[in-house]
Structure formats: structure tokens, C-alpha cells
Amino acid sequence: MIDVQHLTKRYGRVTAVDDVSFRVExxxxxxxxxxxxxxxxxxxxxxxxxxxxxxxxxxxxxxxxLEAPLEAKRRTGYLPETPPLYPEMTVRDYLMFxxxxxxLASAERRRRVETAMERTRVADMASRHCxxxxxxxxxxxxxxxxxxxxxxxxxxxxxxxxxxPKQIHETRDLIKSLGGDHTVILSTHILPEVxxxxxxxxxxxxxxxxxxxxPENLTAxxxxxxxxxxxxxxxxxxxxxxxxxxxxxxxVTIAARRDEQASYEVAxxxxxxxxxxxxAAIVTQGWGLLELRPLRMSLEEIFLQLTTEENAGGAEVPxx
Amino acid sequence: xxxxxxxxxxxxxxxxxxxxxxxxxGLFALVFGYFFYATxxxxxxxxxQATQFGMGGPMNVNQMMIRPLMLNVSVIVLFFLPMLTMxxxxxxxxxxxxxxxxxxxxxxxxxxxxxxxxxxxxYSLMLLVSLVSILLLFLLxxxxxxxxxxxxxxxxxxxxxxxxLGLFFSSLTRSQLVAGVLTFSALxxxxxxxxxxxxxxxxxxxxxxxxxxxDHFDDFSRGVVxxxxxxxxxxxxxxxxxxxxxxxxxxxxKG
Numbered sequence: 001m002i003d004v005q006h007l008t009k010r011y012g013r014v015t016a017v018d019d020v021s022f023r024v025e026x027x028x029x030x031x032x033x034x035x036x037x038x039x040x041x042x043x044x045x046x047x048x049x050x051x052x053x054x055x056x057x058x059x060x061x062x063x064x065x066l067e068a069p070l071e072a073k074r075r076t077g078y079l080p081e082t083p084p085l086y087p088e089m090t091v092r093d094y095l096m097f098x099x100x101x102x103x104l105a106s107a108e109r110r111r112r113v114e115t116a117m118e119r120t121r122v123a124d125m126a127s128r129h130c131x132x133x134x135x136x137x138x139x140x141x142x143x144x145x146x147x148x149x150x151x152x153x154x155x156x157x158x159x160x161x162x163x164x165p166k167q168i169h170e171t172r173d174l175i176k177s178l179g180g181d182h183t184v185i186l187s188t189h190i191l192p193e194v195x196x197x198x199x200x201x202x203x204x205x206x207x208x209x210x211x212x213x214x215p216e217n218l219t220a221x222x223x224x225x226x227x228x229x230x231x232x233x234x235x236x237x238x239x240x241x242x243x244x245x246x247x248x249x250x251x252v253t254i255a256a257r258r259d260e261q262a263s264y265e266v267a268x269x270x271x272x273x274x275x276x277x278x279x280a281a282i283v284t285q286g287w288g289l290l291e292l293r294p295l296r297m298s299l300e301e302i303f304l305q306l307t308t309e310e311n312a313g314g315a316e317v318p319x320x
Numbered sequence: 321x322x323x324x325x326x327x328x329x330x331x332x333x334x335x336x337x338x339x340x341x342x343x344x345x346g347l348f349a350l351v352f353g354y355f356f357y358a359t360x361x362x363x364x365x366x367x368x369q370a371t372q373f374g375m376g377g378p379m380n381v382n383q384m385m386i387r388p389l390m391l392n393v394s395v396i397v398l399f400f401l402p403m404l405t406m407x408x409x410x411x412x413x414x415x416x417x418x419x420x421x422x423x424x425x426x427x428x429x430x431x432x433x434x435x436x437x438x439x440x441x442x443y444s445l446m447l448l449v450s451l452v453s454i455l456l457l458f459l460l461x462x463x464x465x466x467x468x469x470x471x472x473x474x475x476x477x478x479x480x481x482x483x484x485l486g487l488f489f490s491s492l493t494r495s496q497l498v499a500g501v502l503t504f505s506a507l508x509x510x511x512x513x514x515x516x517x518x519x520x521x522x523x524x525x526x527x528x529x530x531x532x533x534x535d536h537f538d539d540f541s542r543g544v545v546x547x548x549x550x551x552x553x554x555x556x557x558x559x560x561x562x563x564x565x566x567x568x569x570x571x572x573x574k575g
């Protein structure tokens with residue numbers, strides 16, 4: 001549905017996007033992840049035809065954004081970083097206007113506007129002026145504007161920015177329900193959002209793609225080794241040698257110590273489940289096993305690792 | 321065409337949702353009314369003198385009332401029109417709605433002509449209100465309607481040039497103020513450029529007179545529609561809109 005090939009965008013001497021390539025299939029929800037200034041917005045702006053790429057090309061819904069911009073734009077819905085609202089227009093008038101310039105026939109416009117307002121839950125504000133709306137409503141009117149003409153491709157630049165938790169939840173559900181029929185690209189720097197809504201993630205840093213994968217694979221791939229979190233009541237004794245003696249364990253560090261108890265982080269070889277032996281070893285010492293759970297590297301850590309280190313994806317487990 | 325009209329309509333409605341429309345129409349009516357009154361009083365005095373002392377032959381309301389009034393109005397319009405166009409693109413760029421227009425299936429030309437028609441509709445409304453005073457003349461006297469018609473055609477065309485130029489300057493910046501000042505200065509220059517005509521050499525004089533926007537209006541106010549002036553105004557409008565469209569496109573590439 002979306003095919004980006006060697007896309008480069010320079011502003012003068014500054015390279016905002018550097019040789020970015022990726023594909024998004026129909027019905028996928030692709031998360032665009034990266035720190036501020038990584039080139040997310042620029043990439044989206046190129047895809048929506050707001051600005052042309054310096055090099056490379058982008059196909060949206062089968063149309064080259066430079067050669068057939070009108071065709072591509074007709075099949076795209078776009079929510080920019082700041083919702084593009086006219087403050088002096090009412091929500092309904094505004095949506096009617098957008099419906100018209102999207103080329104919807106007049107018979108269809110009213111129905112589509114009502115549907116979009118229903119879906120984004122802004123119907124109760126239909127006759128309010130856009131300039132008088134709260135941040136959350138603005139964002140949702142912006143979203144209504146993007147889905148109005150039922151586009152094949154939706155490009156959403158931080159769709160949940162400025163919403164309260166309930167609205168964030170509703171918006172995510174809406175986006176998830178849009179996937180399937182629509183192809184969605186959304187950018188965010190809220191990591192759980194990606195894990196919850198996206199089927200694939202593109203992590204971008206300094207204009208370059210550093211990783212493309214599903215959230216699960218990304219988590220798994222970067223977890224070079226398994227780590228366990230163990231809390232032991234050892235009556236003050238150091239449990240490190242006992243734990244280190246368990247087969248498969250490659251490293252033990254003390255995470256915290258309080259009174260008689262201590263917690264350890266235990267690294268082991270990948271694909272080697274050490275939980276049973278570890279539990280047995282501790283219990284046979286007569287100590288209390290208070291907690292034993294695998295430590296997963298969160299997307300957050302993966303993100304930090306990928307965007308701060310040069311050689312991302314190494315085998316070692318980064319510890320904060 | 322539907323897109324063009326949608327943009328023009330939105331533009332017009334926006335003007336009425338903000339004070340711009342009321343200020344423009346209201347103040348224009350006021351200033352026009354004042355000039356109308358002043359010319360009328362002057363004309364009345366002259367005709368009184370003429371009947372008392374019998375000098376100057378028959379008084380002509382067309383040449384001595386309508387024409388000077390229209391020449392004055394052409395300058396008033398010059399002061400008013402930057403106000404109508406300065407928002408056009410500058411405000412859209414500032415508020416981010418420009419991103420909406422550029423990412424919807426619209427061509428640059430549709431955006432530019434939509435904006436142009438929107439501003440022209442507003443301007444026509446201003447002129448329409450001023451016609452009320454002219455109607456009074458018809459009630460009281462017997463002016464030549466054709467001359468009034470050509471004058472208004474001239475005003476419309478000349479205003480079109482102002483609007484085209486104003487749109488161009490508005491497309492260059494995100495600040496309404498800068499757009500307004502640039503437009504106003506440019507129009508002012510194009511108005512006063514013919515003041516040097518008398519002292520200039522024969523070649524320069526022709527060039528300077530050809531450039532002056534208001535000079536081309538003179539014949540219209542006399543009741544003459546000369547194709548030279550039509551061509552000047554229409555090509556000025558066309559060129560202005562062309563530059564605006566190019567400015568929008570270049571904005572894209574600059575990013």
C-alpha cells in the first residue's frame with residue numbers, strides 16, 4: 001500500500017531523512033518511533049505530498065506522490081502534528097469544507113461528516129467553533145477530518161498527543177478498528193502505544209531507519225540473553241555463589257539489599273530455562289524464595305538502546 | 321471548479337466570522353460616503369457660481385462629479401485592499417491549515433484562484449455598498465449610467481490587480497503584518513510612480529505611465545473602455561496569480 005524507496009530529504013545542508021526505505025501492506029498499522037527531530041514528521045510530510053523528497057520515491061496506494069499527487073492524496077487521510085483547524089468555523093462546517101475539497105459528492109458529504117463525527121466522538125461539539133475546542137477535541141476533529149473520505153491510507157502524526165487517558169484509550173481503539181480496511185502509519189514517542197496498536201514498528205533516529213520489525217520480534221531479537229529477577233530471604237547471607245552455581249547461569253548481580261532480604265538479577269544463556277534449578281537451589285539452602293520472574297526488556301529500553309548506541313542489536317543485555 | 325468555489329466560499333465566510341469583513345465594508349462605506357459628500361458639495365458650489373456669474377458653460381455631472389469621485393475612490397481602494405488579502409496565505413501558514421490544503425487533492429491553481437475569488441467577492445461587496453450613494457445621484461440628477469458602469473468595471477479590474485499582488489505577498493510570509501505592509505508599499509509605489517512622469521524623458525515617461533496602476537484607471541473613469549488597459553489589468557492579475565502559485569510551489573521545495 002505504501003512503498004518508500006531510498007527516501008532522502010535535505011533542508012539546505014541538514015539531512016532530515018537519510019535513505020529511508022520501508023513497505024507497508026494493506027491493513028497494517030505501522031508505528032513510527034523515534035526521538036524528537038528524528039525525521040518522523042518529515043517522512044510523513046513527504047508521504048502526504050506536502051513536500052517533495054530530495055531523492056528517492058514514495059508510492060502511496062499505488063501512485064507516485066510526485067508523478068500523480070492528486071491520485072495519491074485522494075486516497076490519503078492526514079492528521080498533521082497540529083490539527084489543521086480553522087478557528088472561526090464550526091466543527092460541522094469545517095468537516096463539510098474538508099469533505100468538499102476531498103472531492104466527495106454533495107449527496108454523500110453530510111452522511112460522511114456525521115459518520116466521522118460519530119466515530120471520533122465529536123458529534124456533541126458539531127456546532128462549536130473549532131477555536132473554542134479543548135486540546136482533546138481539536139485532536140479528534142483533526143482525526144475526523146482525516147478519516148472523512150474513507151481513505152485507503154491514513155497518516156497520523158502523534159494522534160494521541162494532548163489527550164487524557166480515557167481519550168487515548170478510545171483513540172487507540174479507533175485506530176485499531178481502522179486497521180484492516182485502512183493502512184495506517186502513526187508516529188508517536190509513547191512506547192506502550194506502539195506495542196498496543198501497531199503490527200509493525202519502524203524505529204528511526206537521526207533520519208535513518210535503525211530497526212523495522214513487529215513489537216514482539218523487536219523485543220525478542222534484542223534480548224540476547226534471558227534475565228531473571230529473584231528476591232531471596234537469605235537471613236543476611238550472600239546468595240550470589242549459590243545462584244552462580246546453578247547450571248546455565250552466566251552472571252549474577254545484586255539489584256537491591258534490604259535487611260535480611262536481597263534481590264538479584266540473574267543472566268543465563270538464551271533459550272535455557274533455569275527457573276526450576278534456581279528455585280530448587282535457593283530452597284535447599286533453607287532460604288525463602290520471595291519472588292522469581294523473568295525480566296523482559298521493555299520497548300522503552302530497546303528504543304533507548306537503538307537510538308543512543310551506535311552498534312544497536314548487540315548480544316549483551318543493557319542494564320540501566 | 322467545485323474546489324475553487326469551496327475555497328472561495330470558505331474564505332468569504334471566514335471574513336464574516338472575523339471583524340475583517342465588517343471593518344472593511346463599514347469603513348469603506350464611511351470613507352466613500354465622505355468623498356461622495358465632499359465632491360457633491362464642491363460640485364454644488366461650482367454650479368451655484370456658474371448660474372450666478374454665468375461662467376464656464378453648462379455643468380457636467382459626469383465630468384465634474386463622477387470622474388473626480390472615481391479617481392479618489394481608486395486611491396481609497398488602494399488603502400483598503402491590503403487588509404483583505406494579507407491574511408490569505410500568511411494566516412493559513414501560521415495556523416497550520418496550509419498543510420491541510422497542500423495535502424488534499426487540490427492543485428496550486430485551485431487554491432490560488434479560490435483565494436482570489438474569495439477576496440474579489442469581498443471587494444465586490446464593498447463596491448456594492450458604495451453604489452448606494454451613486455443611486456442618490458440618479459435620483460437627483462441625470463448622470464450617464466454607462467460612465468458609472470465603466471468606472472465600476474475599472475475599479476473591479478484595478479482591485480483585481482491589488483488583490484493579485486496582495487495574495488502574492490501573503491504567500492511569501494507567515495506574518496499578516498509583513499504581508500500587509502509589503503502589499504501596501506508596493507501599491508503605493510505603483511500609484512506614485514507616475515508622479516515623476518512629467519520630469520522624465522520621453523521614453524521614461526511612457527514606461528512610468530504604463531507601470532502606474534492608477535493611470536490605467538483614468539480612461540475607465542471617463543467612460544472609456546480601452547483594450548490597452550483591459551490587457552494591462554488582466555495580464556497584471558494573471559501574472560500576480562501565477563507568481564503566487566509559483567511561490568506556493570517553491571515553499572514546498574524549501575520545506
